[in-house]
Amino acid sequence: MMNYSPDPPADPPASLTPAVRAEGVTVVRGPRTVLRGLDFTVPRGQITGLLGPSGCGKSTLMRSIVGTQAKVTGTLAVLGSPAGHPTLRTRIGYVTQAPSVYNDLTVRQNLDYFTAILAPALSASDRRHEIDRVLTDVDLTSHADALAGNLSGGQRSRVSLAVALLGTPELLVLDEPTVGLDPVLRRDLWTLFHSIAADRGATLLISSHVMDEAERCHRLLLMRKGEILADDTPDALRTRTGAETVEAAFLHLVDEAATAAHEKETTR
Numbered sequence: 001m002m003n004y005s006p007d008p009p010a011d012p013p014a015s016l017t018p019a020v021r022a023e024g025v026t027v028v029r030g031p032r033t034v035l036r037g038l039d040f041t042v043p044r045g046q047i048t049g050l051l052g053p054s055g056c057g058k059s060t061l062m063r064s065i066v067g068t069q070a071k072v073t074g075t076l077a078v079l080g081s082p083a084g085h086p087t088l089r090t091r092i093g094y095v096t097q098a099p100s101v102y103n104d105l106t107v108r109q110n111l112d113y114f115t116a117i118l119a120p121a122l123s124a125s126d127r128r129h130e131i132d133r134v135l136t137d138v139d140l141t142s143h144a145d146a147l148a149g150n151l152s153g154g155q156r157s158r159v160s161l162a163v164a165l166l167g168t169p170e171l172l173v174l175d176e177p178t179v180g181l182d183p184v185l186r187r188d189l190w191t192l193f194h195s196i197a198a199d200r201g202a203t204l205l206i207s208s209h210v211m212d213e214a215e216r217c218h219r220l221l222l223m224r225k226g227e228i229l230a231d232d233t234p235d236a237l238r239t240r241t242g243a244e245t246v247e248a249a250f251l252h253l254v255d256e257a258a259t260a261a262h263e264k265e266t267t268r
């Protein structure tokens with residue numbers, strides 16, 4: 001016999017709801033379906049890597065999660081609310097592929113400008129405090145008065161990240177933040193991502209098409225041609241496929257998917 005309760009179940013506590021829950025998420029861009037019925041969750045407080053070749057749909061998925069993508073169907077819940085809900089604006093930090101900083105402003109002026117937009121009610125001293133905090137987070141205090149245009153690529157990426165950290169967001173969505181950076185800067189940025197997750201319990205969703213960065217993530221969403229090939233930890237992926245690296249595991253899964261598609265085709 002089923003137990004029947006006339007009351008709807010209470011919402012689970014925030015700590016139990018995933019940061020992102022997708023069910024049947026589909027996105028059409030122009031004439032093409034670029035995301036095809038994606039089902040996955042992103043747990044809170046961890047770093048989830050979104051990996052896959054160029055053009056597989058990583059940016060489209062990130063734009064859907066932050067609420068800037070049109071023609072999204074299916075269910076996409078972010079921090080317990082529908083993606084794009086106005087209350088999510090201050091709870092999500094988003095860094096697009098092109099660093100969105102003004103080259104003719106100093107680092108501090110850039111942050112001052114974005115703080116004024118994000119939190120216009122903050123007093124001047126609170127604003128300064130907030131800017132000092134994110135400058136420390138990204139280790140750019142000594143460059144606060146440098147023009148953004150005079151910084152290196154890695155430093156400019158960190159300014160973008162500092163902008164995303166304003167207001168202490170619960171979810172950070174970072175679209176290929178390490179692209180074009182040398183190995184030392186990439187390593188430093190990954191150390192910073194891990195300290196943001198560990199110190200604040202923030203959730204980070206980070207895209208990359210560099211497979212060796214997969215090893216630095218707690219969990220992985222492997223994408224190909226608008227579909228999720230795997231949603232697992234790097235260890236579990238290697239074990240399941242018998243591969244030594246995540247890259248080899250990815251290639252194994254691609255071959256497996258191609259074989260399955262071929263078999264389906266020939267048994268029709």
Ligand SMILES: Nc1ncnc2c1ncn2[C@@H]1O[C@H](COP(=O)(O)OP(=O)(O)OP(=O)(O)O)[C@@H](O)[C@H]1O
Pocket residue numbers: 029030031032034052053054055056057058059060061209
């Ligand atoms: N405005 C658009 N109209 C139609 N198709 C588009 C549009 N923008 C992107 N696409 C297509 O959508 C697909 C997914 O693009 P998306 O930028 O999400 O991929 P990506 O995995 O982030 O690629 P990259 O790693 O190169 O940034 C691509 O095949 C692309 O050609």
